Amino acid sequence: xxxxxxxxxQVPVFEEAPVExxxxxxxxxxxxxxxxxxxxxQGLQLLLKYLSGSTLVKGIxxxxxxxxxxxTSFHLRxxxxxxxxTAEYFCAVxxxxxxxxxxxxxxxxxxxxx
Amino acid sequence: DVKVTQSSRYLVxxxxxxxxxxxxxxxxxxxxxxxxxxPGLGLRLIYFSYDVKMKEKGDIPEGYSVSxxxxxxxxxxxxxxxxxxxxxxxxxxxxxxxxxxxxYFGAGTRLSVL
Numbered sequence: 001x002x003x004x005x006x007x008x009x010q011v012p013v014f015e016e017a018p019v020e021x022x023x024x025x026x027x028x029x030x031x032x033x034x035x036x037x038x039x040x041x042q043g044l045q046l047l048l049k050y051l052s053g054s055t056l057v058k059g060i061x062x063x064x065x066x067x068x069x070x071x072t073s074f075h076l077r078x079x080x081x082x083x084x085x086t087a088e089y090f091c092a093v094x095x096x097x098x099x100x101x102x103x104x105x106x107x108x109x110x111x112x113x114x
Numbered sequence: 115d116v117k118v119t120q121s122s123r124y125l126v127x128x129x130x131x132x133x134x135x136x137x138x139x140x141x142x143x144x145x146x147x148x149x150x151x152x153p154g155l156g157l158r159l160i161y162f163s164y165d166v167k168m169k170e171k172g173d174i175p176e177g178y179s180v181s182x183x184x185x186x187x188x189x190x191x192x193x194x195x196x197x198x199x200x201x202x203x204x205x206x207x208x209x210x211x212x213x214x215x216x217x218y219f220g221a222g223t224r225l226s227v228l
Contacts, residue, residue, distance in 0.1 A: 008207040009154065032215045034215075034216070036219075041221075042221055043118070043204055043220050043221045043222050044157075044204065044221035045207075045219065046216055046217075046219075048217075049216060051215075054172070086221055090156065090157065092213045096215070101147075101159065101162065101172075102215060102217055104149075104156045104157040106154060106155060107156050107157035
């Protein structure tokens with residue numbers, strides 16, 4: 001079974017500052033890893049994914065994440081945030097399987113301060 | 115683009131009512147999912163389906179049932195709504211034919227049970 005832990009429930013950061021949202025996972029098998037974003041009053045949309053290959057993954061809106069197998073982490077980073085990045089971010093993990101089930105973390109709310 | 119449409123954005127029902135939440139997708143995806151989202155708890159899987167007339171329980175199926183009579187439509191049913199079912203409900207779809215395990219979400223239905 002897989003599980004995912006998002007270490008911070010809320011992260012405040014000043015506009016144009018860098019940000020890192022932390023995610024750790026556990027699994028006994030190889031995994032797929034995802035970050036989803038949920039803007040206010042909307043559903044979730046995929047930011048980026050790690051399926052295999054390069055451990056540094058680039059996504060939409062200038063975000064990137066690095067898969068670290070030894071530390072079982074998949075932290076999300078952006079070098080300079082904008083007010084429009086205000087949202088809730090979900091880390092998720094799944095194992096290759098017929099039913100495509102995904103386990104989501106509890107979310108990190110990113111607050112951008114002016 | 116994948117389109118996942120949830121029939122209502124906001125819904126107010128009374129305790130004991132039978133409630134139907136509808137989800138329709140236009141991309142011929144095999145897999146469909148229902149989640150509920152609560153503050154601090156992230157997304158929790160209620161039911162999923164990987165084919166017409168097939169359904170599998172998720173992590174919190176109690177008090178819910180589902181129906182999938184057609185491939186494009188997945189309905190969540192609250193047989194007798196209770197106040198503890200007040201929540202945001204999210205529908206998602208995925209396909210094994212393209213990128214694995216990526217789920218596409220609807221905008222959500224915010225249900226209030228009074």
